[in-house]
Amino acid sequence: MQLKALVLTVILVISPVLLAPTAWAQQPALPIAAPETQGFSKERLGRIADVMKGEIEKATIPGAVTLIARGGKIVHYETHGFLDAAKSRPMTKDAIFRIASMTKPIVTAAAMMMVEQGRLNLNDPVSQYLPELKEMKVETKKADGAVEDAPIARAITVQDLIRHTAGFTYSFGGQRSERIKNLYLEADIETQKSDITSDEMIKRLARIPLVFQPATTFEYSVSTDVLGILMERVSGKPLDRLLDEMMFRPLKMKDTAFYVPPEKTGRLADALDSDPNKAWIWNWLRVTDNGAGKRYFNGGGGLVSTTEDYWRFAQMILNGGELDGVRLLSKKTVEFMLSDHLVGMGGSTAGTTGPGYTFGLGFGVRKDDGFGWVPGSKGDAMWAGICGTSFTIDPRERLVGVFMAQGPTTRLHTRMLFKNVIYGAVVR
Numbered sequence: 385m386q387l388k389a390l391v392l393t394v395i396l397v398i399s400p401v402l403l404a405p406t407a408w409a410q411q412p413a414l415p416i417a418a419p420e421t422q423g424f425s426k427e428r429l430g431r432i433a434d435v436m437k438g439e440i441e442k443a444t445i446p447g448a449v450t451l452i453a454r455g456g457k458i459v460h461y462e463t464h465g466f467l468d469a470a471k472s473r474p475m476t477k478d479a480i481f482r483i484a485s486m487t488k489p490i491v492t493a494a495a496m497m498m499v500e501q502g503r504l505n506l507n508d509p510v511s512q513y514l515p516e517l518k519e520m521k522v523e524t525k526k527a528d529g530a531v532e533d534a535p536i537a538r539a540i541t542v543q544d545l546i547r548h549t550a551g552f553t554y555s556f557g558g559q560r561s562e563r564i565k566n567l568y569l570e571a572d573i574e575t576q577k578s579d580i581t582s583d584e585m586i587k588r589l590a591r592i593p594l595v596f597q598p599a600t601t602f603e604y605s606v607s608t609d610v611l612g613i614l615m616e617r618v619s620g621k622p623l624d625r626l627l628d629e630m631m632f633r634p635l636k637m638k639d640t641a642f643y644v645p646p647e648k649t650g651r652l653a654d655a656l657d658s659d660p661n662k663a664w665i666w667n668w669l670r671v672t673d674n675g676a677g678k679r680y681f682n683g684g685g686g687l688v689s690t691t692e693d694y695w696r697f698a699q700m701i702l703n704g705g706e707l708d709g710v711r712l713l714s715k716k717t718v719e720f721m722l723s724d725h726l727v728g729m730g731g732s733t734a735g736t737t738g739p740g741y742t743f744g745l746g747f748g749v750r751k752d753d754g755f756g757w758v759p760g761s762k763g764d765a766m767w768a769g770i771c772g773t774s775f776t777i778d779p780r781e782r783l784v785g786v787f788m789a790q791g792p793t794t795r796l797h798t799r800m801l802f803k804n805v806i807y808g809a810v811v812r
Contacts, residue, residue, distance in 0.1 A: 492746025551594030602731030612683020
């Protein structure tokens with residue numbers, strides 16, 4: 385009996401440590417290097433602070449965090465300006481940002497992990513997992529100008545969701561049909577006004593025609609939201625838990641989530657109140673409102689993250705699927721993701737990337753060294769978010785840049801500006 389009591393005591397003492405599901409492993413020390421050792425000019429990197437100061441003074445953004453790494457070594461990591469709209473609190477490196485559409489590459493990477501595991505195929509019909517979407521219609525204009533809803537010519541596939549060729553759209557920006565835009569708003573597909581579950585979202589979406597036949601045109605859309613719901617159906621787990629297990633914990637992305645808990649809200653970065661797009665976007669994303677169980681997880685735009693967390697994800701992609709000895713994806717899968725998946729199709733990514741880019745699986749991919757608005761390399765990958773964040777991954781230069789700021793209306797300006805100062809500092 386004494387031996388049993390001793391064993392029970394030991395179990396009770398150590399079990400909280402062994403069983404604690406929320407305990408996070410400490411992030412490794414950041415790999416910092418002198419800029420000159422990685423082919424950067426220290427003097428030219430010093431321009432970034434002045435450029436950001438100028439943007440803050442012009443009321444483009446209240447503040448920002450900028451990070452540049454090459455060869456896995458961080459050569460620049462700075463804060464600029466303020467965390468809050470009132471400009472009363474200095475920006476911090478651990479600031480949490482609404483990353484919006486920078487959620488898409490993360491969800492896509494997790495989906496490709498499921499492909500590697502044999503749980504999905506890219507050519508699988510989406511209706512295999514979401515039968516509600518089997519009998520979709522496509523809005524079609526006839527020769528006489530009349531509009532009719534015709535049957536789809538072929539099934540929407542998982543690949544169509546990932547590369548935005550499913551025929552879905554958004555109710556804001558880029559939509560090709562006023563009628564379909566209004567149908568999205570009436571059904572509240574993007575939950576701008578209410579909370580709807582994932583099952584309800586798919587049910588409502590199934591009643592709205594597509595704007596294009598599948599696999600014909602790139603149309604930026606709710607496709608990645610649908611992909612997240614499909615991943616939930618396949619795994620039997622909610623998307624927040626699935627990403628936590630597959631991506632965030634292995635990569636030690638400790639502040640990346642769909643919800644900012646009360647103890648972290650003091651670190652949440654804000655946009656200026658004068659930004660005309662702030663109110664509706666903040667109301668749409670609602671990152672401090674834990675809607676789990678009531679509102680579907682927005683796999684296309686719902687995450688928050690920090691600069692360091694997102695660098696860890698981007699560095700993993702640059703490394704060919706591995707970081708700190710943890711492999712999430714194979715080298716060949718990453719190469720496949722950063723290839724052109726829109727060959728011969730219509731549509732353009734220019735609204736996010738500027739000209740000269742195509743779309744891979746979750747990333748905009750540069751087609752040539754020239755033609756774009758900013759320097760880069762053929763094959764470099766990027767994406768950005770409507771709230772003002774952006775990143776770039778340049779395999780040829782072994783470079784990652786992460787720009788974190790909250791400035792919805794000025795987002796295209798700041799993402800191009802940041803890429804200019806990155807490449808302007810590369811001297812070798």
